[in-house]
Every structure is written in structure tokens, then in C-alpha cells.
Amino acid sequence: MPFYWTLATILGLAALGFFLGRHRAVASVGGERRKLHSLRKYYGINVAMKTLTPALGLLVVWLIAQPVIVEWRVSDLVAGTDVADTRVQTLVMVDVRRVANGLDTAVAAGVLSEADAASLTADSGTIRDTLGDAGVALGSDVSAPVLAAAQRYRTLSARADLTRTVAVLAVALLGLGWSLRETDGDFRARNVVEQGVRGLLIGAACIAILTTLGIVLSLVFNTIEFFRIYPASEFFFSTTWSPSFGGGSQLGILPLLWGTMYISLIALAVAVPIGLLAAIYLSEYASKRVRSVAKPALEILAGIPTIVYGLFALLTVGPMLMKVFGDGGLGWMQAGTAVMTAGLVMGIMLIPFVSSLSDDIINAVPQAMRDGSYGLGATQSETIRHVIIPAALPGIVGAILLAASRAIGETMIVVLGAGAAARISGNPFEAMTTVTAKIVSQLTGDADFSSPEALVAFALGMTLFVLTLGLNVLALYIVRRFREQYE
Template sequence: MPVLWILLCVLGLGLAGMVMGRARALRSAGGDARHLHSLPGYYGYHVLIAAVVPALLLMAAWLLIQPRIIETRVADLIPERIVAEGSSIGLVMADVRRVAEGLDLAVSKGSISADDARNMRSDLTDVRARLGEVGVALGSDVQPEVLKAAQAYRGAKSISNTAMTAAVLGLALIGFVFGMYRTTADFRARNVVERAVKALLILASTIAILTTVGIVMSMLLETRNFFGQYSWTEFFFGPTWSPNFRGGSELGILPLLWGTLYISLIALVVAVPVGLFAAIYMSEYAGPKLRATAKPAIEILAGIPTIVYGLFALITVGPALRDYFAQPLGLGESSASVATAGLVMGIMLIPFVSSLSDDIINAVPQAMRDGSLGLGATKSETIKQVVIPAALPGIVGAILLAASRAIGETMIVVLGAGAAAKMSLNPFEAMTTVTVKIVSQLTGDTDFASPETLVAFALGLTLFVITLCLNVLALYIVRKYREQYE
């Protein structure tokens, strides 16, 4: 049964339990809700939670663990000869999954029967022809052992899905019966429901924390594998970025870091003054009507997809900078440049700075402004010496958010700055960033045993450390100014 159907069945059972649990509680109290320990709704919520939550948790755990177990068992069926020819087990398993999906598609469209999909033993030419009828193309390098592994993969997945369906629906039914059994007038439903909700809130926060830990650990493990094959000194201090999957790569990060920081700096030079001054004007000088129009208009910039900004950089901003600045000054002939990407990225970041800064400035108590004005300060002096220092923590947070957004941007850089990894002070030359190279190194059928692919994780971990350092620096600045202000 598809996962969506299982989810709908569990939710339907839970909603039915909520209605029936409430009705059962009222019947046990003789129709008088005053004789119940808790409000009638709590009894319905108790049955809903008992039927839905354990079943969905089991399904989530099953979906997380099932693929790893199946792939581990199927990988044992693949001969070492096939793995050696395919250069890595990951690439071979990708072929296995593709063939298995092709068999599923062929069965669903009626091109082959389910028995044929399980027992197909003909030569691969016939297999390719039959799967090609449903739009599944197999490469010429697919081996018979891969077909056999795909059939085993498909069978194990089918058995696992059937078992998951039975286990999840069975647990949901058990929870429903258990909840209905406990529904009596004396049952403390409110206490149980509140404890269950508290546990769910704790679980949600724990998932968020564990997700962060998992991201960091995954990058650390793969980065360790990378540095086991490539020198860390050459990675961090190498001035050349020249990956070559055939060997002889130079994977120095310095050109990528330079491009990332250079483009981000130009973007912040554009976004921070414009965004901060716009926030000050809207919060301190603009009237209600103008503010009601200007703020949503600025925030529209945040809703534009980054690919649109990239096209704007490629078609409009890049040629304009080339024709009016780069060529007359003799600084470059290309429309793809650091200045192009930085300028367009700065425009994209304006609402991140202005909206957050505006909200923080408006949160400064009016009494502080009135006190400053009462002491004889002008409006501009009040803004400079009272409002901005009081709102500084939030403003620093807004700038930090904009910086993090700039460091992680990809599409604008690809279309606006090009893909040249080099170090130059000329803002009208094409350069690239760390995020662009992460994408390029992980694009296509990559071999996760080679340093040219694993380097993407080292690049990601480096970006993570840079962002962490920015947070620490921002925290230091905020604390310093808070102490001075107080």
C-alpha cells in the first residue's frame, strides 16, 4: 500500500477515534459532562493520540531504516567483479535502483507481468527492449548480475512495504482500542493529553537538534575520508582549483573562498546601507500610508526566485556593467563578473536587512525617544544615539542573516559571476564561489570514493565553520555594545 494511503487510513482512524472517544466519555457519565474528570474533548484527543502518534512514529522510523537494510542485503549479492568494473558500490547500486524502478514502471503500465518482473531471465537486449517501451533506458554496461540484484531489491522492497503496512495499521488499531478502553468518566484524560503534547514538543525540539548534529556528522565523516586521500595543507593553502576525475587534481580552496568573500562583501556593501537607511526612514520618518505601501513593496524582493535574479544579472546588469564601466576603463570584456553577481545579490538581500531592522527599531520603547527629545536632542540625534544603539543586536542579526544568505547563494553566482576559480582584485573579472563548486562536484553519476567528489563535503564543512565564526563574532559585538549602552 502506498505511504499516502497508509497515512490517510491512520488519520481517518484517529479522527473516528476522536469522535467516538468523546461520545463514549459522555455516555459513561450519563450524558452529563459535569461528572467527567476532564472536558469531553480531551477524551477524544486521547484516543486520537493513541491511534495516530505511535503508528506514525513507527512508519517514520521504518521509512528511515528500511532503505539502508535492503541496500545492504542486496549489495551482498553483487559480485566483486561487478563492483570493480563499476568503480564503486554506490554506482552499481544506482544501476540496481534504476532497473528496479523500471521493472515497477513496466508492471504498473502492463508491459510485463509481475511474475515476469520477478523471474525475468532473458538476455539484457530483450530486457532493454521491454523496459524501453515504457521509457526506461538502460545503459549498455548493465550486467546480468545487476538485473538479478534489481529483482531481489524489488522483491525485498515489496515485502518490506507489506510488512510496514500491516505493522503500522495494526499498531494504529491497537492504539484505537486501547484509547477507547481507557475512556471512562474517571479517566484523567486531560493530564494524559497534556503529557503527550509535552512529549511531542520535546520530540520536535530533539529532532531539530539531532538534524543539526546529523548534518555536521555527515560532513565530518566524509571530510575525514577526503583528507585521508588528499593533503589538508594543499586543500586549505593551495592557490589552484583544478579538479580532474582522471587523476592529478589540484583542490586548493583559496580561490573559491576569495570569490565567495569578495562577492558577499560587494553584496553587503549594497544591501546593508540601503536596507538600514530604508528601515530607519520607514520606522522614524515615513507616515502610516507611505509605510503601508513601501514596506510590502520592498518585501516583494524577498519573494522573487533566485533564478530570476540570476537571469536579471545575466541579461541586464552584466551587459550594462561591461558596456559602461568594464570596457571603457579597460578592466574586462565579460559580462559575467564579481560586480555583477555582488550587485544583484545585494538587491536581493535588501529586504532581509530592511524588514528585520524595521521591526527591531519599532520595538524600541517610545519612552526612550521621548526622554531623548525631552533632553533637547534632535530627531536625528535621538536616532543615532538612542534608537540605533538600543536596536543594535537586532540589526547585527539582520546583517548576519544577510551575510549567511550571500555566502550560501548559488544561482546568481552561476549566471552572474561565471565559474572561473581564480584570485583577483578586479571586480569585473569572472570568479566563482564555494557553493557553485559543491554543486558541480556532486552533479551527475559521481564516485563517492574519489577525492574529487569528497571535496564537496570538505567545502561544505568549511562554509559551516565560516558561518559559525560569523555568529560568534556577531555575539561578541552585541554583548560589547549592550554593556556599553547599559
């Protein structure tokens, strides 16, 4: 049974269990609902939860474990020859899955029967033509070990799918039967349901934490692998970025960090004043009619894709700056792609993040504080400067931090607006690049993950992670240092 049918079946069993649980609970007290310990809906939810949760958990675990186990069972067919290296074997397994999917497509299209797919040989010279008739394009010739592994992969996957369906449905039926058996008028269904919901909430929180941990560990392990083959001192202190996949690369991060921080500072210099002043106007000065129009119009900027901002930087802002600072003006700018171009456009992109969050924080300041300030004779501007802004400072710092994190992690605006030159320069009208742009360029194409030129992307990502963590710690210090306490 396909995955979606299995999922639909256990959802149907859970829905059936909901109605059966309610009916059984009422029937157990002779139809007198007042004798039930809990509301009858809790009995139905209890049955549905015990039917769905174990089966769904088994299904998720099975879907995660099945590909790993099947590939482990298949890997011996492609190991021990010219693909003994672990990383190369990983690439070969990609070909195995591709050929297996091609055979599935050919069988589904009627080009091959199951028997033909199992007996097909690589030396027959027909595999490319056969799969091509089914619309499957193969980028290279299929070797005999790869084809044999693909056929075994299909067989094991089919058996695992059948076993998965039987196991999941059996667990769902067992849960349904067990929960119906324990359902009676004295059963504390509400307590059990609330404990179950609490467990689901804890599980959701754990998933979020484990996801973060998995991201960090994936960066850490690959970063350690990079520093095994490339000196850390040259990575952190070299001022030259010159990757060469033929060998002899110089992978100094300092030019990339400089470009990242330079562009981000220009963006924040644009976004923070404009966004904060816009938030103050919308929350303190604008009428309800103006606010109802201006705030949604401002937040439209947040919904524009970053690739559109990148095109705007490349086609509009860059040529406009060239007219003023280029050869036709002051002569400071040699091309439209420069730090200033990317910084201005990125600052425009960040305005909604600063203004919207700051506006919400300022509106959250109690009205009693404003009234008290006015009662002491302060003007509106004095109230804003001495009462509202200090009270809203933690939220404003958080908004600025969010904008800074977004600026540091931006890619498309940098690629199209700032250029690709890795240099350290104080001239904002020169082309530079950032860490994120180089992560993309190093992992574009067929990357060999045993080379420092590809693994450096993970070291760059780890550096960005540590940098963002440092910004969070600094923001926390600023908030605690300058926050004013109110009763």
C-alpha cells in the same frame, strides 16, 4: 496496501477514536458532564493521540529502515565480482532500484505479468525492448546479477510492504482499544493530553537538533575521507585551484575563499547602508500610507528567485558596467562577468533582508524611549542616532549576519555574474568564483566519490560551515560588547 492508503486508514481510525472517546467518557458518567474530570474533548484527543502516534511512529521508522534492510538482503547478489568496492557497489544498487522500478512500471502498464517479471532473464535480449514498451528508458545494458537483484528487490519490497501494513494497522487498533478501555469519568485526560503534546514538542525539537547533527556528521566524515587522500596543507594554503579528474589536481581553497569574501563584502557594502536607511525611513519618517505601499514593494525583492537575479546580472548589469568601465569607458573591465557585477546584484537581493528585519527591530523599540528623548529636547535625528539605533543594535547586527550568511551561500548569481576563474586579485572588475560555485561544479555529472576531485566538495562545504559559525560567534561578541542596557 499502498503507503497512502495505510496512512489514510490510521488517520481514519484516529478520527473514529476521537468521537468514540468522547461518547464513552460521557456515557461512563450517565450523561452528566459535570462529573467528568476533564472536558470531553480531551477524552477524544487522548484516544486519537494513542491511536495515531504509535502507529505513525512505527510507519516512519519502517519507511526509513525498510530500504536499508532490503538492499542489505539484495547486495549479496551483486557483491564478490567486479563490484566488490563499496562505492562502486552503491552505484550498482542504483541500477538495481532503477530496474526494479522499471519492472513495476511494466507490470502496472500490463506489458508484463507478475510471473513474467519474476522469470525474465538478462540473456534473452528482450529486457530493454520490454521495458521500453512500458515507457522505461534504460541507460545501459542490464547484466544478469543486476536483473536477479532487481527481481529479488521487488519480492522483498512487496513482502515488507504487506508486513508494514499489517503491523501499523495492528498497532493503531491496539492503541484504539487500550485508550477506549481506560476512558471513564475519573480518567485525567487533560493531564495525559498535555503530557503527550509536551512530548511531541520535545520530539520536534530533537528532530531539528538531530537533523543539524546529521548534516554536520555527513560533512565531517566525507571531509575526513578527503584529507586521507589529499594533503590538508595544500588544501588550506595553496593558491592554485586546478581540478583534473585524470589526476594531478591542485585543490587550494584560498582563491575560492577570496572570491567568496570579496563578492560578499561588495554585496554587504550595497545592502547594509541602503537597507538600514530604508528601514529608518519606513519606521521613523514615512506616513502610514507611504509605509503601506513602500514596505511590501521593497519586500517583493525577497521573493524573486536567485536565478532571475543571475540573469539580471548577466544580461543587464554586466553590459551596463562594461559601457562605463570596459573598453568603451575607463578600460578597467574586460568582460561583463566580474566580481563587481555579482556583488552589485547580490547586494540588491540582500536589501529586503536588512531593511525588513531592521524595520521590525526599530519598531520594537519602546515608544517611551522616544518620548523621553524628545522631552529632553533632542531632535528626531538625534533621537534616532543616540537612542533608537543603540537600542536596536542587537537586532540590526542579526539582520546583517543573516544577509552575510545569505551572501556567502549564494550560488546562481555567482555562476552567471562573476564567472568561473579561481584567482586572487584585488581588481573588482575581474572574473572570480566562490566556494559554492565550485561545490556545484565538482558534483555535477557522474562524480566518482572515491576521488579527491569529488570529495573536495564536502571539504569546501565544511569550510563554509565553520566560516558561518565564526560569523555567528563574532556577531554575538559585537552584540554583547556594544549593547546598551535599559530598564
